[in-house]
């Protein structure tokens with residue numbers, strides 16, 4: 001059967017079986033059958049450079065992670081109402097990557113569940129319900145988080161207890177005061193409506209807002225404003241966490257702030273569904289006194305083994321250092337492309353989390369960005385777009401990305417920019 005026919009058939013079958021809420025990437029969706037390192041292979045035998053998959057952080061199908069999962073799956077997999085060391089060994093190792101104040105971890109299967117749990121803790125401990133998020137935020141799939149995820153395109157305001165603040169500015173707010181004043185105003189508005197504040201929830205690299213990383217430290221005044229309002233600061237590390245930003249393990253650390261709670265997921269098991277919420281023990285003391293927590297699959301021995309293996313690889317292969325070095329090089333080379341292509345307005349990011357904003361005549365180059373993402377896909381390089389106008393190329397390759405991959409990505413982008 002020709003590859004094209006089978007792709008069309010798969011799309012029809014998917015629509016029929018999964019319904020219309022699912023979306024595929026690219027005008028010509030990619031039918032992947034195999035992954036290896038930074039590469040994905042399709043059914044027709046083509047190879048794609050994966051510069052978008054921040055789940056496979058240590059590379060697709062890393063042998064150390066596979067082996068750890070297989071070994072534990074062959075011995076025991078059960079849940080956390082029995083005693084087992086693996087979850088404790090992993091919790092110890094994971095918590096050692098945080099400031100001492102973040103002393104306990106609770107395990108889930110998805111980033112959404114981790115954020116949902118953080119919300120419950122915040123509401124229990126503050127007695128409030130109000131949450132502040134950014135204007136194009138995404139925090140997850142549950143009912144509570146869909147209200148806090150304006151990027152899903154739901155009507156605004158998303159819920160009475162939610163306030164949206166503008167994303168950080170890429171220039172002109174070096175101290176973070178402008179961002180903080182938005183947060184302050186949001187909490188003040190909440191108070192005027194008789195809503196008690198519970199939390200500021202932000203993705204510390206602002207991925208879906210269009211990637212805002214600099215200057216490090218700009219988040220600090222917003223966190224201070226949050227605490228002054230009696231609310232807690234939840235750092236959503238689902239996207240930037242596990243070394244992607246090239247400086248330490250966590251995006252919040254670049255901002256010199258210590259969150260009240262941290263949520264993580266995506267890259268944590270390199271594709272195995274493991275996620276977590278880490279917190280200050282005094283918050284969990286209060287929450288635990290009032291609630292019980294049990295998550296059937298969260299923190300099972302196979303998941304914990306996967307998480308442990310990912311940490312092994314990040315350490316052994318010096319992937320945080322690689323994210324810093326390769327990411328800096330990639331950003332420098334993308335910035336150099338600006339001289340040739342006036343569509344490139346700005347290159348932002350930290351480590352291997354990069355946003356390239358495209359503008360035409362000062363306005364967001366919305367159509368051009370979509371064309372470019374598809375032109376890249378046709379040339380075998382997978383990226384996507386983010387931001388309120390979807391005019392920011394989002395580039396997040398596995399942390400094993402090397403200089404030869406940077407060359408390929410930059411050359412392909414150069415060609416694709418000429419093509420459109």
Ligand code: PMP
Nearest residue numbers: 110111112138139140203238265
């Ligand atoms: N927070 C952020 C910042 C995310 O990007 C995502 C997933 N895209 C989530 C939370 C939710 O994670 P999950 O899909 O694992 O539920």
